[in-house]
Amino acid sequence: MPILRRFQSRVKFFKASEYMQPKAEVQNLKHMRTSHLVEPNLVGKHTLHACKRLVERILTHKEEKAYKVGIVGTGGVGKTTLAQKIYNAENLKGAFSNQAWICVSRDYSDITLLKELLRNFGVHHEQGETLGELSSKLAAVVWGKSFFRVLDDVWEPEVWTNVLRTPLHAAAAGVILVTTRHDAVAHATGVEDPHQVDSMSAEVGWELLWKSMNISDERDVEDLRNIGLDIIRKCGGLPLAIKVTARVLATKDKTDNAWRKFINRSAWSVGNLPTELRGALYLSYDDLPHHLKQCFLYCALYPEDSTMSRDDLVMLWVAEGFIEEQHGQLLEETAEEYYYELIHRNLLQPDGIYFDHMRCKMHDLLRQLACYLSREEASQIILEN
Ligand SMILES: Nc1ncnc2c1ncn2[C@@H]1O[C@H](COP(=O)(O)OP(=O)(O)OP(=O)(O)O)[C@@H](O)[C@H]1O
Ligand SMILES: [Mg+2]
Structure with a gap:
């Protein structure tokens, strides 16, 4: 019971803090370039063959305007992993004048997306620019260039049709690789013959x-x-x-x-x-000891796909009283051990570019689980009272 009481009280803090600002403002918190997170134990010939085939397809169509490639499959099946493998393929290096990875997510905002693309092209935006201004700026920047973009975790085709299509059509050539759980989203985005990732044999x-x-x-x-x-x-x-x-x-x-x-x-x-x-x-x-359960659930307070810093989590968990005292050890040291234990258990994914796994993300399905369990516990408390 105390888990959720504390959890709910912190929602107020998060609502008041930058983590819960309107969508347009959260772009600095979402670490959108997660392409380096290549699975160390990549298995399955299927994955390697699919990677090879899709890279070939990308190279064949690299002179076209906004050619789309799609990867579809259920949550947690390996779409992002395959896209990362493709993104890091040696023969794609240097094939486009500009290459970047964008994690779109369910709660994307048009403005954030355009700003991120501008940043990819090395352009800094002014404060308060409108959607129209950002779009025109992007069109001017991409003019005559070629690009490769991964749009990871797309939930709505409007990401392409309403936001990115017009400015990116100004480029001389470009390939967009879309990953999505939904076939219909891939088709509506303009992907022909998306690659389906199936569960493992x-x-x-x-x-x-x-x-x-x-x-x-x-x-x-x-x-x-x-x-x-x-x-x-x-x-x-x-x-x-x-x-x-x-x-x-x-x-x-x-x-x-x-x-x-x-x-x-x-x-x-x-x-x-x-x-x-x-x-x-x-x-x-269920297998987690009680103290780790609290810490795990707590991470779901961060918005989907955000990058969490180890030091923030340590500070917050200590402040919440989640950390059990251990003889001769500071609470912060114990909290750090909890952090690494959650990473070790694959419940948090470390962000590979940071030394010492200082930043991490929570996989969407695990975040959904944490949100669901917190809600369940909330109903329990209401019933009990
Ligand atoms: N071929 C593979 N070999 C080894 N591990 C894999 C493979 N494919 C996926 N994984 C692992 O499975 C987990 C889930 O994969 P991934 O994040 O790519 O799924 P997803 O389809 O993108 O899910 P979502 O729809 O929620 O975004 C990751 O931890 C990843 O490392
Ligand atoms: Mg994914």
Whole structure:
């Protein structure tokens, strides 16, 4: 119960703070260039083949005006990961005069988007410029140039049709790679034949599971294979679910028995959650010790896709009283340990360009889980009172 009480009280703080300013003002908080976050344990020939094919397609059409390529698939299936692999492909380097990554998200704002694009082209905007002014400025900047843009996590085709199409058509040539959960969004944006990312086969998922657990002994890989494959099926072949499960399993013995116990846990079938949050994602939360649960839920106060700084979180968690005292250690030091534990459990994703994982993000589905659980707890409190 105290988790949510505190959580709700902090909503007031966040509402009053920069994190909850109108959409147009949050652009500095969203770290839009997340292209460097390439998965260290990339698995599956499918992913590599898809990457190769899509890079070829991009290069074939690089002289066209605003050619679109699309990647579609359910949440957590690997669209952003594939787009990152493409974005970092060696043969794309130097193919366009300007290349950048933009994380669009559900709550994008037209102004933020245009400002971000201008920034990509090295232009700084004045305060208070209107949408029309920003759009004209962008059109003038891209004139005669060629560009490659990844628009990651697009929820509405209007991002293209209403905001970016007109200014970007001024460029001599350009390719836009769109990732979205919805086929209809890809088509309405003008993508022909989007690439569909499917959930992983049991074998590929198993490879991701043991690699994410750093299992290096071939005998272990062979001995645990059958139960491992069952676990992958329980995860629905979803790489995000497999990665969080890997960290939960890493705390168990590496035996068939211990893993079978894990697979039979009742938390797999908690029924009152939205389908996409059930099973492995919920279990990874359920497995957390109480103090980490509070810290995890707290992160959902940040808007979707924002970058969170370790030092801010440490300060806020300490102020909330989430940190348990440990003999001979400052609360801030313990809070830092909590931060790294959440990263280790794949519940927060470190931002690779920062030294020491000083900044991180929360995957959208995990944030949804945290929001959902907080709301559930709120209803519980209301009922109890
Ligand atoms: N081929 C892969 N090999 C290894 N890990 C992968 C692979 N594909 C995805 N992952 C991992 O799965 C997790 C989810 O992937 P990703 O963020 O790309 O999903 P997404 O489809 O973009 O989800 P969303 O729709 O919520 O944006 C990430 O932690 C990523 O590292
Ligand atoms: Mg994504």
